[in-house]
Amino acid sequence: MIIRSAQFVKSSPEVKQCPESTLPEYAFIGRSNVGKSSLINMLTGMKALAKVSGTPGKTQLINHFDINGSWYLVDLPGYGYARTGKKQRAVFAEMIKQYIVSRESLHCLFVLIDSRHKPQPIDSEFINWLGNNGIPFALVFTKADKLSSSKLNESLMQYKKHLYESWEELPQIFISSAVTRTGRDEILNYIDDINKLLKEQSK
Ligand code: GDP
Numbered sequence: 001m002i003i004r005s006a007q008f009v010k011s012s013p014e015v016k017q018c019p020e021s022t023l024p025e026y027a028f029i030g031r032s033n034v035g036k037s038s039l040i041n042m043l044t045g046m047k048a049l050a051k052v053s054g055t056p057g058k059t060q061l062i063n064h065f066d067i068n069g070s071w072y073l074v075d076l077p078g079y080g081y082a083r084t085g086k087k088q089r090a091v092f093a094e095m096i097k098q099y100i101v102s103r104e105s106l107h108c109l110f111v112l113i114d115s116r117h118k119p120q121p122i123d124s125e126f127i128n129w130l131g132n133n134g135i136p137f138a139l140v141f142t143k144a145d146k147l148s149s150s151k152l153n154e155s156l157m158q159y160k161k162h163l164y165e166s167w168e169e170l171p172q173i174f175i176s177s178a179v180t181r182t183g184r185d186e187i188l189n190y191i192d193d194i195n196k197l198l199k200e201q202s203k
Contacts, residue, residue, distance in 0.1 A: 001192040004068050006044040011061040015098050019064050021105035024198055025072035026191050028140075029096070030112030031122065032078035035142035038178035039112065040065075040075055043187060060092055062099055071195055074106075079126065100135055107194050108136050110187070115141040115155055115175070119162040128166060138172040140187065145177040 012018045030036050041049050049065060063075040076096055100109060109130065113123055130137045141159070144152055152175070163170055172190065176183030 001068075001188040003043075003045050003188075005066070006046050006049055006068075006073070007066045008049070009064040009066050009072070011063050013061055014095055015062070015102055018062055018099070018103070019072070021103065023066070023070060023072050023105065024107050024195055025064075025074050025103070025105050026108050026110065026194075027074035027076050027100075027106055028110045028112060029076040030078060030140075030142070031114075031120070034078070034112045034114050035176075035178060036075065036078065036112050039140065039142060039176055040073065042176075042178040042181055043184055044073065060095075071191065072105075079122065097129075100130070101133055106135075107198070108138055108191070110138050110140050110174075112140045112142050113159070115144050115147055115152055118155075119159055124162070124166070127163075131167065138174060138190070140174045140176050140183065142176050142178075144175045144182050145179045 010017075010019050028036050028040060041047055044065070044067065060077045062077070065073040065075070067073050076099070077092065079093060079096065100106065111123070111127060111130070127137070127139075141152075141156060147155060156173075156175070160170060160173075174183045174187050174190075176187070
């Protein structure tokens with residue numbers, strides 16, 4: 001897919017305030033510092049479309065971007081900040097979950113995981129919640145350039161093993177690097193394929 005245009009549309013504190021669901025949308029989520037902004041900027045080719053975050057917890061809004069006038073890229077707030085309070089975290093988690101379960105035009109949620117990290121309970125809980133709610137999602141292992149290819153394989157194997165403890169089938173998995181642009185074509189083509197399918201179905 002060629003990105004001809006990528007434009008910020010709106011930041012919404014809640015799903016009710018999100019733009020009308022006129023376009024298929026694809027959202028990105030992950031723990032703070034996982035590399036979400038860098039990935040979004042890499043995918044869209046816009047250096048500063050999503051703000052590469054300095055202060056975790058600052059961007060607690062649902063951010064819609066119009067891509068090529070044909071789909072929405074949605075930058076969701078990160079989850080699991082250490083610095084925000086428990087109560088605020090709960091409100092926040094509820095807001096994200098509401099968006100995820102009620103947004104019918106959401107066709108894939110990309111869940112970002114740092115390639116270097118062992119499976120973390122907060123990610124596993126979230127992934128299990130997605131599965132139990134029938135939400136279409138894919139996993140993106142970020143910052144792949146920070147590992148040698150053998151370490152990357154090892155880390156992925158471990159993660160898959162962990163997933164197989166709860167799931168019979170694995171979700172779609174992507175490997176990405178904002179530095180080497182690894183994964184860009186794969187993720188964009190995946191989105192493109194779904195968009196084409198949706199067009200076919202609406203004919
Ligand atoms: P966010 O909080 O999830 O939006 O994460 P950011 O995109 O702000 O990235 C967090 C930090 O990781 C920043 O210092 C980035 O420069 C760095 N980073 C993000 N993606 C990559 C990557 O693919 N490779 C490397 N080496 N660093 C990355």
